[in-house]
Amino acid sequence: MKWLRENLFSSWPAGVATVLIFLALWKIVPQFIEWAFLDAVWRPDPKACREADGACWGFIAEKHRFILFGTYPHEQHWRPAFATILLIGLWAFSLARAFWRWWLALVWLAGLVAIGVLMWGGLFGLSYVENERWGGLILTLLLTTFGIAFAFPLSILLALGRRSDMPVIRALCVGYIELIRGVPLISVLFMASVMLPLFLPPGLTMDKLLRAQIALILFAAAYLAEVVRGGLQAIPKTQYEMADALGLRYWQKMLHVVLPQALRIAVPPLVNIFIGFFKDTSLVLIIGLFDLLSTVKVSLTDPAWSGFGVEAYLFAALVYFAFCFAMSLYSRRLEASR
Amino acid sequence: MRRVAYQAAAIAVALLVAWFLVHNTAVNLEQRRIASGFSFLGRDAGFEISESPFLSYDSSGSYLRALTVGLVNTLRVAIIGVLVATVLGTAIGLFRLSKNFLLRTLAAAYVEFIRNSPLLVQLFFWYVLITNALPPPREALQPLSGVFLTNRGFYFPLPGSVPVLEGFNFTGGMVVTPEFAALLAGLSIYTAAFIAEIVRAGVLAVSRGQWNAALAIGLKRGQALRHVVMPQALRVIVPPMASQYLNLTKNSSLAVAIGYPDLVSIANTAMNQTGQAIEGVAIIMAVYLTISLSISAFMNWYNARILAR
Numbered sequence: 001m002k003w004l005r006e007n008l009f010s011s012w013p014a015g016v017a018t019v020l021i022f023l024a025l026w027k028i029v030p031q032f033i034e035w036a037f038l039d040a041v042w043r044p045d046p047k048a049c050r051e052a053d054g055a056c057w058g059f060i061a062e063k064h065r066f067i068l069f070g071t072y073p074h075e076q077h078w079r080p081a082f083a084t085i086l087l088i089g090l091w092a093f094s095l096a097r098a099f100w101r102w103w104l105a106l107v108w109l110a111g112l113v114a115i116g117v118l119m120w121g122g123l124f125g126l127s128y129v130e131n132e133r134w135g136g137l138i139l140t141l142l143l144t145t146f147g148i149a150f151a152f153p154l155s156i157l158l159a160l161g162r163r164s165d166m167p168v169i170r171a172l173c174v175g176y177i178e179l180i181r182g183v184p185l186i187s188v189l190f191m192a193s194v195m196l197p198l199f200l201p202p203g204l205t206m207d208k209l210l211r212a213q214i215a216l217i218l219f220a221a222a223y224l225a226e227v228v229r230g231g232l233q234a235i236p237k238t239q240y241e242m243a244d245a246l247g248l249r250y251w252q253k254m255l256h257v258v259l260p261q262a263l264r265i266a267v268p269p270l271v272n273i274f275i276g277f278f279k280d281t282s283l284v285l286i287i288g289l290f291d292l293l294s295t296v297k298v299s300l301t302d303p304a305w306s307g308f309g310v311e312a313y314l315f316a317a318l319v320y321f322a323f324c325f326a327m328s329l330y331s332r333r334l335e336a337s338r
Numbered sequence: 339m340r341r342v343a344y345q346a347a348a349i350a351v352a353l354l355v356a357w358f359l360v361h362n363t364a365v366n367l368e369q370r371r372i373a374s375g376f377s378f379l380g381r382d383a384g385f386e387i388s389e390s391p392f393l394s395y396d397s398s399g400s401y402l403r404a405l406t407v408g409l410v411n412t413l414r415v416a417i418i419g420v421l422v423a424t425v426l427g428t429a430i431g432l433f434r435l436s437k438n439f440l441l442r443t444l445a446a447a448y449v450e451f452i453r454n455s456p457l458l459v460q461l462f463f464w465y466v467l468i469t470n471a472l473p474p475p476r477e478a479l480q481p482l483s484g485v486f487l488t489n490r491g492f493y494f495p496l497p498g499s500v501p502v503l504e505g506f507n508f509t510g511g512m513v514v515t516p517e518f519a520a521l522l523a524g525l526s527i528y529t530a531a532f533i534a535e536i537v538r539a540g541v542l543a544v545s546r547g548q549w550n551a552a553l554a555i556g557l558k559r560g561q562a563l564r565h566v567v568m569p570q571a572l573r574v575i576v577p578p579m580a581s582q583y584l585n586l587t588k589n590s591s592l593a594v595a596i597g598y599p600d601l602v603s604i605a606n607t608a609m610n611q612t613g614q615a616i617e618g619v620a621i622i623m624a625v626y627l628t629i630s631l632s633i634s635a636f637m638n639w640y641n642a643r644i645l646a647r
Contacts, residue, residue: 007439014438021440168345172352179623182630184588186602187622194615198366199359279456286595293459309466317455317463324454 046304059308060315063299067315070135070290076127080138083118086111087141095330108149115142131209135290137319139209143281143291147216148274154217155224160254162229173225180222185283188215193287212284220277227273231266232258271331275324282320292319363616370613378612379405385607387599389515401608408604409625415521415600416587416629422526423586424579427533432563434538445534452531458592460528465520465596475507484511491515517598521590529586536578540571572644580637584630591626601625 009015039054044062060067069080090111094104119138122128134142161173180188192215193208200206235258243253263270285294296316300309367374379402386397390407391414399407433445452460469489473479478486484495492514493501501511544567552562593600602622609618 007437010437014436017438018440021444025440166341166345166348169348172348179627182627183623184591184602184626186591186594187619187626190602190606190609190615190622191619194609195619198363198616200366201362202365202369275454282456282458283592285458286592293456293462297462307470309470310463313459313463313466317459320455320459321451325450328450328454 049308055311056308057311059299059305059311062305063302066136066299067292067295068136068138070139070295071133072135073127073129073133076121076129079118079121079126079129080134080136083115084138084141086115086118087138087145091145112145131207134209136295137292139290140278140281140292143213143216143284144274144278146213147220147277147281150217151220151224154221155228156259158221158225159228159232162225163232177222177225180219181226185215185219185280186286188219189283189287191215208287208289212287212289216277216281216284219280220273223273223276224270227266227269228262230269231262231264234265235262268331268335271327271334275327275331278323278327279320292316372613374614374616376617378608378614378617381612383608383611385611387604388597389518389599401612404604404608405601405621408599408601411598412587412590412593412600412602412625415518415525415593415598416590419522419525419529419586419590420583422522423529423533423582426526427530427582428537430530431534431537432541434534435541449531449534452528453535457524457528457589458595461520461524461592461596464523465516468516468520475503478503478508489516492519515598517593517596520596521593521598521600524592525586525589528589529582532582532585533579536575536582537571540575541567543574544570576637576641576644580634580641583637584633587629587633588626591622 008018035054037054039052041049041052041054041056041058042061044058046056046058046062049056049058065074065077068084069077072080090108093099093107117123117126119134120129120131158173158177161169162177164170164173189212192211196206196211196214239257239261240253243257248257281291282293284291285297288294290298293316296312300306300312380400382398383401383404384397385404387395387404387407389411392410393403393407395403395407430445430448433441434449436442436445472487472489475486475488475490478488478493480486484500486493486501486508488508490507493508494512494514495501496512499510499512501508501513541563548566548570549562552566553559557565590600591602594603594606597603605618605622609615612618
């Protein structure tokens with residue numbers, strides 16, 4: 001009773017707001033439950049879907065293989081499935097601070113080699129699958145993983161360069177960071193898809209996936225660099241001075257004194273950038289790669305199943321949400337445990 | 339001496355990379371017989387643009403004209419989006435701090451769900467919601483007299499011009515296309531979630547003593563918020579808010595995915611037709627850089643004014 005009074009009816013306007021919200025929920029929630037659950041069709045039967053009043057989850061049931069694995073050969077789907085589980089496992093394993101040791105890099109290396117073997121094949125009796133046929137969830141996860149793996153070291157160099165006392169190096173780094181941060185990701189992706197082929201020496205070509213990956217790396221590095229810079233700025237000046245007093249060279253000072261502390265401070269905002277980056281990989285759809293969102297969109301072009309876009313995109317949103325929300329809970333826990 | 343050597347090396351590497359790229363590009367362009375330069379801007383575009391509310395345009399207009407229409411469309415959705423997102427975001431940010439449990443929880447759920455799914459998914463969602471769930475013009479919903487909601491757009495009456503059903507669609511009045519509506523809804527709802535967090539953090543950053551002092555002199559909670567807390571919170575709010583406005587403007591480029599004719603989408607069409615990829619990307623980047631730098635310059639000026647107060 002006390003809780004009710006304090007949290008719902010603390011004053012007249014608050015009471016009115018409570019009643020209004022309650023009435024709105026009273027109307028909306030049952031309708032939504034009817035649509036999403038009670039009247040929904042769960043079997044992959046387009047005819048039943050068209051006749052029903054509710055949602056057509058049968059669409060997801062019918063297309064889940066394509067949505068998750070894209071155009072990967074059907075009888076080989078266990079390979080991307082296994083690779084997806086392995087990759088998620090690697091990420092989950094890396095969350096614990098206790099495992100942040102040098103050997104974690106070896107674990108990742110082994111894991112990524114295993115994923116490469118699974119996806120490409122051509123070894124151990126696995127048939128070869130070219131990467132044009134990769135798609136779905138694993139593509140989204142791989143673009144994120146490799147994007148972060150390469151962008152992160154680059155961003156540290158950029159952040160150090162931006163704080164360097166050498167004007168030329170600082171200007172180059174500032175110019176790069178501000179240029180990338182000033183333009184939309186889609187323009188960087190366009191650059192990779194239409195301009196990069198022109199940049200290469202004649203005769204040399206690069207496949208679409210690699211080009212998109214390079215664009216994502218270049219883009220992410222600029223944003224990560226600003227977060228790393230924030231971490232560097234948070235280190236008290238005395239730390240720099242003490243390292244100098246010990247006679248450490250620039251790189252010794254950075255590697256052994258400054259960066260370990262700065263990166264530790266920067267972890268929660270870094271995770272937030274990772275979340276943003278994970279969401280941003282969905283833009284590769286616009287340059288024609290088959291990531292998770294693309295496979296959902298392509299599934300809708302099947303004439304037998306057209307018109308179930310609301311269900312399809314809700315499902316896509318839920319999949320992305322599951323990953324992003326897990327990461328943001330993790331970031332919050334890290335912040336609280338400091 | 340070492341410093342000079344390092345910097346000279348950096349310049350040398352940068353120049354070398356630049357030369358390598360320019361040289362390759364020149365060779366490639368020559369091989370493909372693409373003439374570089376911006377002379378294509380004067381040629382006839384030859385494609386239709388689905389909406390151009392302020393400038394007149396038809397397919398015999400030049401590429402320059404088409405790109406200008408695209409820029410105006412980008413600015414139109416960005417400006418309205420910034421306004422809507424600010425109002426919605428501020429409201430939700432304050433709701434998150436409300437004493438009312440329902441309001442607080444709903445606002446938190448909104449922020450979590452919207453922030454943790456990609457904007458592109460949300461744009462597609464709003465777009466299919468409008469085009470699939472609303473009825474065709476013949477069975478238009480009419481929430482108010484003269485206002486028609488259909489899967490081909492929303493029609494509003496203007497003084498002297500009322501939407502009338504003619505054949506398969508409405509004519510007259512003011513029309514909001516499904517593309518514009520979906521883009522505006524997506525951008526404002528998405529950005530509002532981020533703005534809400536900024537507003538919440540800003541209000542929380544004002545010390546408890548300020549609240550207590552304001553309440554002690556007899557101000558109501560709302561008055562205390564308006565006259566005492568908000569002016570101080572603004573100092574914390576303005577810088578991250580500026581970057582959200584920038585993000586919204588840059589994110590409006592996702593219009594290309596749902597077919598709203600913004601700058602990127604028209605430049606993309608122009609690139610596909612003329613093969614002038616470098617010029618197209620350069621135009622897009624230059625325009626967004628200009629917008630970005632102007633917004634940050636304005637925000638710096640505004641921020642300096644607030645700090646000086």
